[in-house]
Amino acid sequence: xxxxSIERLSTGIKELDxxxxxxxxxxxxxxxxxxxxxxxxxxxITYINEGIKEGDKCVYxxxxxxxxxxxxxxxxxxxxxxxAISEKKLVxxxxxxxxxxxxxxxxxxxxxxxxxxxxxKKYLGYGRARLVIDSLSAFWLDKPAMARRxxxxxxxxxxxxxFTIFATSQYAITTSYAFGWGVEHIxxxxxxxxxxxxxxxxxRYILIEKMRQxxxxxxxxxxxIKPGAGxxxxxxxxxxxxxxxxxxxxxxxxxxxxQEEEAEYSNA
Ligand SMILES: Nc1ncnc2c1ncn2[C@@H]1O[C@H](COP(=O)(O)OP(=O)(O)OP(=O)(O)O)[C@@H](O)[C@H]1O
Ligand SMILES: [Mg+2]
Numbered sequence: 084x085x086x087x088s089i090e091r092l093s094t095g096i097k098e099l100d101x102x103x104x105x106x107x108x109x110x111x112x113x114x115x116x117x118x119x120x121x122x123x124x125x126x127x128i129t130y131i132n133e134g135i136k137e138g139d140k141c142v143y144x145x146x147x148x149x150x151x152x153x154x155x156x157x158x159x160x161x162x163x164x165x166x167a168i169s170e171k172k173l174v175x176x177x178x179x180x181x182x183x184x185x186x187x188x189x190x191x192x193x194x195x196x197x198x199x200x201x202x203x204k205k206y207l208g209y210g211r212a213r214l215v216i217d218s219l220s221a222f223w224l225d226k227p228a229m230a231r232r233x234x235x236x237x238x239x240x241x242x243x244x245x246f247t248i249f250a251t252s253q254y255a256i257t258t259s260y261a262f263g264w265g266v267e268h269i270x271x272x273x274x275x276x277x278x279x280x281x282x283x284x285x286x287r288y289i290l291i292e293k294m295r296q297x298x299x300x301x302x303x304x305x306x307x308i309k310p311g312a313g314x315x316x317x318x319x320x321x322x323x324x325x326x327x328x329x330x331x332x333x334x335x336x337x338x339x340x341x342q343e344e345e346a347e348y349s350n351a
Contacts, residue, residue: 089296092213092247094126095133098316102291102300107247107272109211111295112238114219114266115251117276121287122306123251125160125314126274127215128153130249131173132162140207141173142200142214142246146191146221150177150184160313174203178221193222193233197240204244212246219250234266271295277303288320 091106100106107113115123127143134141145153153175157164167173176199178188186203188195196216204212219237223229234250241248252266267273272294278287287306291299305317 092139093133093137095129095136096126096314096316099289102302102304102316103294104298107294108296109247110242110245111271112234112242112248112250112269113272113274113294114234114270115249115274115276116253118278119253121276121278122289122308122314123276124148124153124156124217125308127217127249127251128157128160128162128164129313131213131215132157132160132164134213135162135164135167135172138172138210140204140210140212140245141167142203142207142212143173143175144178144188144196144200144214144216145175146178146188146216146218148177148217149180150175153177159310161311162313171207174207176203191222191224193229193236196222197237200241200246201244204246210245212244214241214246214248216248216250218253220252230266231269234269238269267293272297276306288322289316 090109091100091103092109093100093106094103115126117123124147131141131143143153148156154164164173164175168175174186176186176188177184178191180187186199188199200214216237219234220230223233237248237250250270270293273292275290275292276287277290278285280286287308288303289306290303291301300319303320303322305320307315307317309315
Protein backbone atom coordinates (compact mmCIF):
# COMPACT_ATOMS: atom_id res chain seq x y z
CA UNK A 84 0.00 0.00 0.00
CA UNK A 85 1.42 3.40 -0.91
CA UNK A 86 1.10 6.28 1.47
CA UNK A 87 -1.38 7.99 -0.81
CA SER A 88 -3.78 5.08 -0.85
CA ILE A 89 -4.87 5.59 2.77
CA GLU A 90 -8.52 6.65 2.79
CA ARG A 91 -8.92 9.86 4.77
CA LEU A 92 -12.01 11.60 6.11
CA SER A 93 -12.40 15.35 5.89
CA THR A 94 -12.87 17.09 9.23
CA GLY A 95 -15.17 19.61 7.55
CA ILE A 96 -12.48 22.30 7.85
CA LYS A 97 -10.32 22.53 4.74
CA GLU A 98 -7.37 24.19 6.46
CA LEU A 99 -7.38 21.55 9.20
CA ASP A 100 -7.45 18.78 6.58
CA UNK A 101 -4.36 20.36 5.06
CA UNK A 102 -2.58 20.33 8.43
CA UNK A 103 -3.55 16.65 8.61
CA UNK A 104 -2.04 15.91 5.21
CA UNK A 105 -5.47 15.19 3.75
CA UNK A 106 -7.64 14.32 6.75
CA UNK A 107 -8.20 11.63 9.36
CA UNK A 108 -7.28 8.08 8.27
CA UNK A 109 -10.41 5.92 8.08
CA UNK A 110 -10.99 3.76 11.14
CA UNK A 111 -8.89 5.89 13.49
CA UNK A 112 -9.73 6.61 17.11
CA UNK A 113 -8.86 10.27 17.64
CA UNK A 114 -8.75 11.96 21.02
CA UNK A 115 -9.69 15.65 21.24
CA UNK A 116 -8.44 17.10 24.44
CA UNK A 117 -8.38 20.55 25.95
CA UNK A 118 -9.66 23.02 28.48
CA UNK A 119 -13.33 24.11 28.67
CA UNK A 120 -14.63 26.29 25.88
CA UNK A 121 -11.70 25.72 23.57
CA UNK A 122 -13.63 24.28 20.61
CA UNK A 123 -13.76 20.50 21.05
CA UNK A 124 -17.53 20.28 20.72
CA UNK A 125 -17.55 22.74 17.82
CA UNK A 126 -15.05 20.53 15.96
CA UNK A 127 -17.13 17.42 16.74
CA ILE A 128 -20.24 19.09 15.33
CA THR A 129 -18.35 20.16 12.21
CA TYR A 130 -16.95 16.65 11.72
CA ILE A 131 -20.43 15.13 11.95
CA ASN A 132 -21.92 17.73 9.63
CA GLU A 133 -19.27 16.85 7.04
CA GLY A 134 -20.22 13.19 7.44
CA ILE A 135 -23.88 14.00 6.84
CA LYS A 136 -22.89 15.87 3.66
CA GLU A 137 -20.74 12.97 2.45
CA GLY A 138 -23.41 10.34 3.14
CA ASP A 139 -21.63 8.70 6.09
CA LYS A 140 -23.66 7.09 8.86
CA CYS A 141 -23.31 9.47 11.81
CA VAL A 142 -23.64 8.89 15.54
CA TYR A 143 -23.16 11.66 18.10
CA UNK A 144 -23.19 10.86 21.81
CA UNK A 145 -23.28 13.89 24.09
CA UNK A 146 -22.84 13.51 27.83
CA UNK A 147 -22.17 17.07 28.95
CA UNK A 148 -24.84 18.84 26.99
CA UNK A 149 -28.36 17.91 26.01
CA UNK A 150 -29.35 16.84 22.54
CA UNK A 151 -31.20 20.14 22.19
CA UNK A 152 -28.08 22.13 23.03
CA UNK A 153 -26.07 20.36 20.31
CA UNK A 154 -28.83 20.99 17.75
CA UNK A 155 -28.93 24.68 18.69
CA UNK A 156 -25.14 25.01 18.55
CA UNK A 157 -25.08 23.34 15.10
CA UNK A 158 -27.82 25.69 13.87
CA UNK A 159 -25.60 28.68 14.66
CA UNK A 160 -23.19 27.35 12.06
CA UNK A 161 -26.01 26.75 9.55
CA UNK A 162 -25.93 23.01 10.13
CA UNK A 163 -29.31 21.30 10.26
CA UNK A 164 -29.04 18.31 12.60
CA UNK A 165 -32.81 17.97 13.02
CA UNK A 166 -33.20 17.34 9.31
CA ALA A 167 -30.36 14.78 9.35
CA ILE A 168 -32.04 12.96 12.25
CA SER A 169 -35.39 12.84 10.47
CA GLU A 170 -33.69 11.61 7.29
CA LYS A 171 -32.03 8.78 9.23
CA LYS A 172 -28.54 10.10 8.56
CA LEU A 173 -27.76 10.90 12.17
CA VAL A 174 -28.45 9.44 15.58
CA UNK A 175 -27.98 11.98 18.35
CA UNK A 176 -27.98 10.48 21.84
CA UNK A 177 -27.61 12.27 25.14
CA UNK A 178 -27.08 10.85 28.61
CA UNK A 179 -28.89 11.14 31.92
CA UNK A 180 -31.33 13.75 30.64
CA UNK A 181 -34.25 11.79 32.04
CA UNK A 182 -36.44 11.98 28.96
CA UNK A 183 -38.00 9.03 27.18
CA UNK A 184 -35.94 9.30 24.02
CA UNK A 185 -35.06 5.72 23.01
CA UNK A 186 -31.46 6.71 22.19
CA UNK A 187 -30.88 8.34 25.56
CA UNK A 188 -28.29 6.67 27.81
CA UNK A 189 -29.62 5.84 31.24
CA UNK A 190 -26.19 5.46 32.82
CA UNK A 191 -22.58 6.35 32.16
CA UNK A 192 -21.54 2.71 31.87
CA UNK A 193 -19.22 1.81 29.02
CA UNK A 194 -21.19 -1.33 28.10
CA UNK A 195 -24.39 0.64 27.69
CA UNK A 196 -22.53 3.18 25.54
CA UNK A 197 -21.10 0.55 23.21
CA UNK A 198 -24.42 -1.29 22.99
CA UNK A 199 -26.29 1.89 22.06
CA UNK A 200 -23.74 2.83 19.41
CA UNK A 201 -23.94 -0.59 17.74
CA UNK A 202 -27.73 -0.39 17.84
CA UNK A 203 -27.53 3.05 16.21
CA LYS A 204 -25.22 1.76 13.48
CA LYS A 205 -27.61 -1.09 12.71
CA TYR A 206 -30.47 1.41 12.53
CA LEU A 207 -28.54 3.71 10.15
CA GLY A 208 -27.42 0.87 7.92
CA TYR A 209 -24.35 -0.48 6.22
CA GLY A 210 -21.48 1.77 5.20
CA ARG A 211 -18.73 4.16 6.28
CA ALA A 212 -19.55 5.74 9.60
CA ARG A 213 -18.51 8.56 11.89
CA LEU A 214 -18.80 8.55 15.65
CA VAL A 215 -18.42 11.31 18.20
CA ILE A 216 -18.32 10.60 21.93
CA ASP A 217 -18.39 13.98 23.66
CA SER A 218 -17.07 13.33 26.23
CA LEU A 219 -15.59 9.88 26.69
CA SER A 220 -13.94 10.98 29.92
CA ALA A 221 -17.43 11.19 31.47
CA PHE A 222 -17.38 7.37 31.54
CA TRP A 223 -14.44 7.17 33.91
CA LEU A 224 -14.86 10.26 36.07
CA ASP A 225 -15.42 8.20 39.22
CA LYS A 226 -12.88 5.54 38.21
CA PRO A 227 -10.04 7.33 36.44
CA ALA A 228 -7.79 4.30 36.28
CA MET A 229 -10.34 2.71 33.91
CA ALA A 230 -9.63 5.31 31.23
CA ARG A 231 -7.21 3.17 29.30
CA ARG A 232 -9.29 0.00 29.44
CA UNK A 233 -12.50 1.81 28.44
CA UNK A 234 -10.82 3.57 25.53
CA UNK A 235 -9.28 0.33 24.34
CA UNK A 236 -12.67 -1.36 24.42
CA UNK A 237 -14.34 1.45 22.48
CA UNK A 238 -11.59 1.42 19.87
CA UNK A 239 -11.49 -2.34 19.48
CA UNK A 240 -15.20 -3.07 19.39
CA UNK A 241 -16.32 -0.11 17.34
CA UNK A 242 -13.65 -0.25 14.64
CA UNK A 243 -15.40 -3.43 13.42
CA UNK A 244 -18.46 -1.31 12.67
CA UNK A 245 -16.70 0.95 10.15
CA PHE A 246 -16.46 3.93 12.49
CA THR A 247 -13.88 6.69 12.48
CA ILE A 248 -14.07 8.05 15.99
CA PHE A 249 -13.64 11.44 17.68
CA ALA A 250 -13.65 11.14 21.48
CA THR A 251 -13.26 14.21 23.65
CA SER A 252 -11.69 14.46 27.06
CA GLN A 253 -11.84 17.34 29.46
CA TYR A 254 -8.60 18.77 30.52
CA ALA A 255 -8.52 18.96 34.27
CA ILE A 256 -6.44 17.94 37.22
CA THR A 257 -8.79 15.03 37.86
CA THR A 258 -8.63 13.75 34.30
CA SER A 259 -4.85 14.03 34.32
CA TYR A 260 -2.31 16.24 32.65
CA ALA A 261 -2.59 14.61 29.26
CA PHE A 262 -5.60 12.78 27.90
CA GLY A 263 -5.58 10.43 30.85
CA TRP A 264 -3.94 7.33 32.19
CA GLY A 265 -2.25 6.10 29.09
CA VAL A 266 -5.14 6.79 26.74
CA GLU A 267 -2.81 8.86 24.62
CA HIS A 268 -1.01 5.67 23.63
CA ILE A 269 -4.22 3.92 22.62
CA UNK A 270 -5.48 6.82 20.51
CA UNK A 271 -4.36 6.78 16.87
CA UNK A 272 -4.44 10.54 16.92
CA UNK A 273 -4.47 13.37 19.45
CA UNK A 274 -5.70 16.86 18.67
CA UNK A 275 -5.06 19.20 21.55
CA UNK A 276 -6.90 22.47 22.13
CA UNK A 277 -5.38 25.19 24.27
CA UNK A 278 -6.34 28.66 25.39
CA UNK A 279 -4.44 31.59 26.75
CA UNK A 280 -5.29 35.13 27.71
CA UNK A 281 -3.01 37.61 26.05
CA UNK A 282 -3.41 41.38 26.44
CA UNK A 283 -6.77 40.85 28.08
CA UNK A 284 -8.05 38.71 25.22
CA UNK A 285 -8.87 35.01 25.09
CA UNK A 286 -7.07 33.22 22.31
CA ARG A 287 -7.56 29.61 21.26
CA TYR A 288 -5.11 27.26 19.62
CA ILE A 289 -5.03 23.82 18.09
CA LEU A 290 -2.10 21.41 17.89
CA ILE A 291 -1.99 18.01 16.22
CA GLU A 292 0.08 16.11 18.74
CA LYS A 293 -0.18 12.74 17.08
CA MET A 294 -1.70 11.23 13.95
CA ARG A 295 -0.37 7.84 13.00
CA GLN A 296 0.60 7.26 9.35
CA UNK A 297 0.38 10.99 8.73
CA UNK A 298 2.92 13.67 7.90
CA UNK A 299 0.96 16.23 9.88
CA UNK A 300 1.78 19.80 10.83
CA UNK A 301 3.78 20.20 14.04
CA UNK A 302 2.90 23.87 14.43
CA UNK A 303 0.53 25.40 16.91
CA UNK A 304 -2.27 27.21 15.04
CA UNK A 305 -4.57 29.92 16.28
CA UNK A 306 -8.28 29.24 15.77
CA UNK A 307 -11.43 31.31 15.84
CA ILE A 308 -15.08 30.36 16.39
CA LYS A 309 -17.67 32.56 14.72
CA PRO A 310 -21.39 32.40 14.02
CA GLY A 311 -21.99 31.11 10.52
CA ALA A 312 -18.36 30.31 9.82
CA GLY A 313 -17.85 27.94 12.77
CA UNK A 314 -14.30 26.96 13.64
CA UNK A 315 -11.66 28.45 11.37
CA UNK A 316 -7.89 28.33 11.42
CA UNK A 317 -6.40 31.81 11.49
CA UNK A 318 -2.81 30.76 10.96
CA UNK A 319 0.36 29.35 12.47
CA UNK A 320 1.26 30.85 15.80
CA UNK A 321 4.61 32.44 16.47
CA UNK A 322 4.42 30.94 19.93
CA UNK A 323 6.43 27.91 20.80
CA UNK A 324 4.69 24.99 22.44
CA UNK A 325 6.78 25.75 25.52
CA UNK A 326 4.95 29.07 25.86
CA UNK A 327 1.62 27.41 26.56
CA UNK A 328 2.88 24.48 28.56
CA UNK A 329 1.67 24.34 32.14
CA UNK A 330 4.10 25.48 34.82
CA UNK A 331 6.24 22.66 36.25
CA UNK A 332 4.67 22.99 39.72
CA UNK A 333 1.21 22.34 38.26
CA UNK A 334 2.42 19.37 36.21
CA UNK A 335 4.10 17.89 39.29
CA UNK A 336 0.88 18.24 41.25
CA UNK A 337 -1.13 16.54 38.52
CA UNK A 338 1.32 13.66 38.24
CA UNK A 339 1.19 13.19 42.00
CA UNK A 340 -2.64 13.20 42.07
CA UNK A 341 -2.67 10.70 39.24
CA GLN A 342 -0.27 8.34 40.99
CA GLU A 343 -2.25 8.53 44.21
CA GLU A 344 -5.53 7.79 42.44
CA GLU A 345 -4.02 4.92 40.49
CA ALA A 346 -2.63 3.42 43.67
CA GLU A 347 -5.96 3.85 45.39
CA TYR A 348 -7.75 2.17 42.52
CA SER A 349 -5.42 -0.79 42.30
CA ASN A 350 -5.74 -1.32 46.06
CA ALA A 351 -9.50 -1.23 45.89
N1 LIG B 1 -22.30 31.14 17.52
C1 LIG B 1 -21.13 31.37 18.10
N2 LIG B 1 -20.49 32.52 17.89
C2 LIG B 1 -19.30 32.77 18.45
N3 LIG B 1 -18.67 31.94 19.26
C3 LIG B 1 -19.25 30.79 19.51
C4 LIG B 1 -20.50 30.44 18.95
N4 LIG B 1 -20.83 29.23 19.40
C5 LIG B 1 -19.82 28.84 20.21
N5 LIG B 1 -18.88 29.77 20.27
C6 LIG B 1 -17.65 29.74 21.08
O1 LIG B 1 -17.30 28.40 21.30
C7 LIG B 1 -17.12 28.20 22.71
C8 LIG B 1 -17.57 26.82 23.09
O2 LIG B 1 -16.73 25.89 22.48
P1 LIG B 1 -16.98 24.34 22.70
O3 LIG B 1 -18.35 24.10 23.16
O4 LIG B 1 -16.54 23.64 21.46
O5 LIG B 1 -15.95 24.07 23.88
P2 LIG B 1 -15.43 22.68 24.44
O6 LIG B 1 -13.97 22.62 24.16
O7 LIG B 1 -16.30 21.60 23.93
O8 LIG B 1 -15.63 22.88 26.00
P3 LIG B 1 -16.14 21.86 27.16
O9 LIG B 1 -14.95 21.02 27.52
O10 LIG B 1 -16.54 22.75 28.26
O11 LIG B 1 -17.26 21.07 26.60
C9 LIG B 1 -17.94 29.22 23.39
O12 LIG B 1 -17.41 29.51 24.64
C10 LIG B 1 -17.86 30.40 22.42
O13 LIG B 1 -16.71 31.15 22.72
MG1 LIG C 1 -17.76 20.43 24.80
